[in-house]
Amino acid sequence: MKGNSADPMMDARIYQRLLIGVAFLAAYVALDYVSFVKPYRGLGITPWNPPPGLSIAVIFLGGWFYAPFVLIAPFLADAIVRGSALGVGLELVLSLALGGTYLVAGLVLQRITAFDPRFRYVRDALTLSGVAAAGATVAATLYVLILLSTGTIFQTEVIAVAWRAALGDVIGILVIAPLVLLAVTYRPWPTVGPLAVVQFLTLFLMLAIVFGYREATAFQLFYLLFIPLLWIALSYGPPGSSVALLFIQLGLIIGAEIRFGPDPGLGALQVLMTALAVTGLIVGTIVAEREDAAARLRDQQAAINRALRVRSAGEVAATIAHEINQPLTALTAYSGIASKAMEEGNLDLAKRAVGKIHAESERATEVLRGIRELLKKGTLSKNSVDLAAKLEELETLLGEDLAKKGIRLSFAIAPGFPIIRADGVQLQQATHNLIVNAAEAMLGVGRGGTIEAKVALSPEHDVLIEVRDDGPGFPPGYDVNEPTPFTTTKPEGSGLGLAVARSIAEAHGGGLAIATSPRGARVVLRLPMEKEAERENSKRHRR
Template sequence: MSATSTLRIWLVGLAFLAAYVALDFVSYVKPYRDIGITPWNPPVGLAVAVIFLEGIALAPFVLLAPFVADLIVRETSVPLLIDLGGSILIGGTFVAAGLALQRITHFDPRFRTVRDVLTLVGVAAVTALVSAGILVVIYLTTGLLMRDEVSTVGWRSAVGDMIGILTLAPVLLLWRTHKPWPSVGPWMPLQVLAILTALLLVFGYHEATAFQLFYLLFLPVLWVALSYGPPGAAVALVLVQIGIVIGAEIRFGPDPGFSALQVLMIALAITGLIVGAIVAEREDAAARLRDQQAALNRTLRFRSAGEIAATIAHEINQPLTALATYGGIAAKALREGDDALAARAIAKVESESQRAASVLTGIRELLRQGALNKSEVDVDKAFQQIGELLRADLAKRGVTLSFEILEPALRLKADPIQLQQALHNMVVNAAEAIESMGRRGCVAVRAERPDVQTIRIDVMDDGPGFPPAYDVNDPPPFTSTKADGSGIGLTVVRSIAEAHGGKLSIRSAARGATVSLQLPTGDLS
């Protein structure tokens, strides 16, 4: 691990600890006796979201966070070593929850389907129950809890942890992964006013109990969810939860009614998130329909002169960029008197010039369906060439590139230039998908022989996957999932595959996609 990565982990970890303690401080309301069990624990949602977004590297900070919060905020009566051990166990449940969400391949942190919401609810429930069980055992062991209080304390702790996850984790996950964030609409001020009005009625109208009027909070939350989808629902739930904490403090005082009210808040949180997800599903279905209609309108245009020119520009861009880079290196080396570096850069310029010419020739032959210039290609050497060309640049952009060949000496009969261009397009497409999420990631390229006459090359990434509106079975030309994309890259790969008698296939999940190029080995005799 580099010094920069280590420093980043420490900075993020310390920032997390500070935020955890701050959240624990502001949410430390209505604790149960002197053992500090509260009916709202937003730090749990923060911990789960941080592990999901940043990974196992922050686990030590999450494991220690409950202990640090106990020392600073709660002044617990539990012996120090027992408190530390319990903190590690409880923090371990938060780490396990974040990692579980990472491992569940269908879970999309943007909450684009109802299944994503139900997945979070399930993980939150298990985490809350396990954490509550650990707390009960600790307090029973230390004599701070009587046996007849077990159900009360366990239930109070589980409800607090679950509502903490359901209200805070979605906001943090959506903030990092939902691009672009919805713009504020003209109804937003009125919607905020509706939330405040509902809270005032629930806690200020003394002719009825807060439980009788709680249903009023569903109306503004559902309104916001229908207007803005999952991001709107998540933000509305945080506002309502803050309002409930303040209102309960004023209305109930020392009365324990707040805990029972939080059970209703769980129902509101689940309902709001599900409605937001339903809105997202409808948006994706509408976008898919629009894309399919647009694809029909573009079908007859693919071979036109304009598309040919766009294809050439797309495919020649990488060699031209490399030429400019190596030319700059050579010029700088000559100014500094480094003849050896200049010679190497000039050699690269020559190599990239030849590659550009070869790409143009390959495109010309492909578009006019001319004969392929096939020769025997060593897959391992083809991987090495792509790695040498792209690995350093992708590393600067936070994308790790790796290669794996499951069988030794894989060879096939193919046009080497067009095969290299197909691999280049697949890798770059995967890397750009990861970059669109604003985080680090990895692209893995794997080659295997599914049968004697076929070689399959898989390019896998841990990016956002293809959106539901994208037709992975037949990607339409000039339809891109990226804001600045041309929509040509995978179309050219498909054309190259079909020209070789092979095929292109795409498998997409909520996090990550696999683009597979399947080619016949050909006659290698």
């Protein structure tokens, strides 16, 4: 039972494909019938020959299975539409020659891996145009040779017959093949709205002008048809251009029949139709290619944004760890001192250590709060800041420890330095980072020395917080203009101290300047002056 269970499914697929083959034959005959307009001497040579386009599309989509249908289709169409006027034998030979040519053309197109039946790239339009031109040339050559060998046409007619046959097939392929391929493969099709109605009304208006303006010679106003074609192609891409081309080709054949009668100048008409078909296909694929490029750009931008978010998250985490590491280290040290002092009964030392622990805990809380506010709002928490008091806190916090390591820390600030508006915690942290960086650089080369922190006003009335040391300075090649996060010159450094200080300065509207010399490094944090008194005065004026 298991071995036979797949047979009904296989039979269903075969029946389905057979039905498609029968539908193909019906459509082939119908297209041959409606396009049998202005034939050359009653032969199947018309200005627009769409059946080859249907054959190529069916073979591309279905492969070898539909080969018998494609080979027999021209014979069936000749028998029904023209009554096998050339005789059954000759019609059968012509059918095998023409059907075989477009069978091969469809298989060749199928094997071109770069070809996309959705016409997403210009190369797809050019590929189909190349296959159409090659297939039509071979088919026209075989057709002419067979007719010439049987005496159906004269040698003087060979060029005219081959030219008309080839151009008619090229036009038919470029109009019908894309339409069939897109109908099967393109998803989703563009939504048709009121604009499409206006565009197709414009198309019919242009056709009416081309064939209705009696003062113009044959096809003199043909270029007007490019206006609606390009408009539709630019709006809807390949599907729009393929549908527009179908309507234009129908309109041209009908208009030429009505306006010019039996001799409309078929050669000129076919060249113009070919140019129109190629242009429409290429413009449609350009639109699709632009949309694909825009989609790829959006995807790349989204990927970049994701990467930046991940990197930013990493930098934020590293920044928090860097800023909190120092208070935590101090807490560990002071807790050890307090514990040892309690064991030895030294209550004064234990009390001072506990006070230090409290101060460091408060500082860690303030640092976290400042970072959180900066990340959440993208702004600083500005308030009145007494820089002299902030520096005194740093001297109390760092001076004793640095002195034990052989480093003297000095602070200098002009008496009566104005109260400014800034984020005091962030400025104190930036200065703290600069001092610690300087100390680590000096200890890294096994030397003591002096670190001087100074606050002054520049001639432009900017606040300058300068930290100068007697260390080795920055090595050659270090980017003193833009210190990069995670880049450090110290073995134990995190590479964030200067980067954080620079970010804090820039958040205040200022910047960070770095200079180095054989006598050490000099780092200046600059920010615009914003006095508390000036702010109060501006408030009063606004009121």
